[in-house]
Amino acid sequence: MTHHRPALRGTCIALAVVALGTFNLPAHAGEVEVLHWWTSGGEAKAAQALKASLQAKGHVWKDFAVAGGGGDAAMTVLKSRVVSGNAPAAAQIKGPSLQDWAKEGVLASIDDVAKAEKWDTLLPPVVSDIMKYKGSYIAVPVNVHRVNWLWANPEVFKKAGAKLPGNWDEFFVAAEAIKKAGLTAVAHGGQPWQDLTTFEAVALGVGGADFYKKALVQLDPASLKSPTMEKVLGTFKRIKAYTDKGASGRDWNLATAMVIKGEAGMQIMGDWAKGEFIAAGKAPGKDFVCVAAPGSAKAFTFNIDSFAMFKLKNEANVKAQKDLASAIMSPEFQETFSLNKGSIPVRMGVKMDKFDDCAKASSADFGATAKSGALLPSLAHGMAVPSAAEGAIKDVVSQFWNSDKMSAKDAMDKLASAAKTK
């Protein structure tokens, strides 16, 4: 192995030179290890921006990137690291899972940063509540994705002589017209989470924000078995007739591609779909249109990425961790990141002039719904209820979507018992 040594020594020297040369190491230089799965395209670019801003403060950034999107693999690695007492500084965890982690006693409070920077005034309360455990901030929000969007191809609508739907009745009129024109009306990917994404959009559009909150956030048994829920399930099931036969198991981006290519008219999906349109060289407003999912123009279901902060032993690293928290909440990073990711900043009052029209609309609605109380956590994206209950509800919704034998009444009974899953 001797032949490796000169190379290794060379690297060490080079690193030392870089370390001494580029930044005059401040006394409090620490190391931040960050677990994230921003490994592709625009996301990776955004992560680089964060890295640069921390290095500018003199800290050492250590990536703990685990490939394989979605994060199941990353979570498994994280669990083993935390159990063995070697937690990273921050990890990409979101929604009620934050509470689960906090209950295990492994998350650190970053209240001093939050207080100094007045986070309570920068974030809508429904968002900051998710970031807090027993009143203390334990996580930093990064960005907001709006889930209740409908993406449409105007070319297809013109061909079919249909108009963009504002409510579910209009939706079915438009869908019928597109179907008659020989195209697929609704591009759908038959994976359980996509079934649930559609379901929650219907629940919001048919039942309204209050119903959504009662039934899908608070899991109130009476609402889950109410006539409104029956209507929601009926509407949800009606959509299936307008999807194509090959939908089962399809990935969301392939469904988006159907809309892009003009094979399908519309798709109900969060604003990450926009990235697919833009990557295909399509312009918002011209080649594709974004409107709120039918009947939900005055509501907003959010999917917020956040970083949980873990308890660390080393003082310098704690300082670095706090700088990380502050950097994530800074207007510059919020802007850069969302521009790259296709989302909108979670910090209110960030300038939106560099963003496209869809993002501007999203941001305006985010502010408006935060005041009206119609800003709601997305069930399908792990924001509303703990993962066990979410999974059980997802099973029922997906089963109802796929099965021709299950009645809405059966589905409601099953939903009510799924909601009790702990």
Add this chain to the structure above:
Amino acid sequence: MAIKAQPPSGPSAGPPQAGPRPLAGPAAVPRSRGAPSHWLPKAVVAPSFLLSFLFIYGLMAWNGYLSMSASRLLPNYEFVGLAQYEALFESERWWVALRNLGIFGGLFIGGGMALGLLLAIALDQKVRVEGLLRTIYLYPMALSFIVTGTAWKWILNPTHGVEQLVRQWGWADFSFGWLVDPDRAIYCIVIAGIWQSAGFVMALFLAGLRGIDDSIIKAAQIDGASLPQIYWRIIIPTLRPVFFSTLMVVSHLAIKSFDLVMALTAGGPGFATDMPATFMYTMAFSRGQIGLGAASATIMLATVAAIVVPYLYSELRVRK
């Protein structure tokens, strides 16, 4: 998996009876206790024994303990008795998984072995390009289940697979949507599974067939037995040990089937093709229900043990 074909007939048709003489026979020289030959073998085996003991049996025991704990996101050791098992058997999804394992296991093992045996018998009829055919049939086994699953997902997909093809040939009403039908999707997994394993089963049976003494068959022919009779009454019964080892191999493939399901349907539509292994993965790793996942893993272990232990017992007893 290279099966060296022995000539179908001839003096050396039987299985090799005498292997090479064992190298380490009873030592002629009595060894002293301090000699390396006395402790060295134990020392060499000890680490791997220790590791496998720890990482197989130790983790099994840990899993058993977790299945009786209130573990959710992270392992925790609050004892809850059999509550996780109660929750498991109240879960509809678990019953679907068990039912699927029954359907898949039965058809996959039965179908795979029947098809494999038929192929082996067909190849045993002294066909001309046997070597080539054997390779073709055996080839699917060289693929991973992920490849098999993905390929069959495309083949069976109604919008760009078989259905589309037949429609393009002119049968416009042809419909084959098993993959997207919650009641039939499980049979798609059976089809893909059999496709993959039948060649392997064939190879095992073919090796067995080649091991049968030709003179028995000739004697039967002289007695006037027809070919089907010879196979049914003589050859297949002689293949009994091959049946057992094949059954062992395929049934464990069935119980641990995970990658095939993941690639072909990912448990869908809904959870219609969930299997115990995919159930366990979902609960333990995506839904933060480690206790429930551990309970399902224990049930799977018990199922495997129920098959393996009697088999090992009978095998070991025969060897005495």
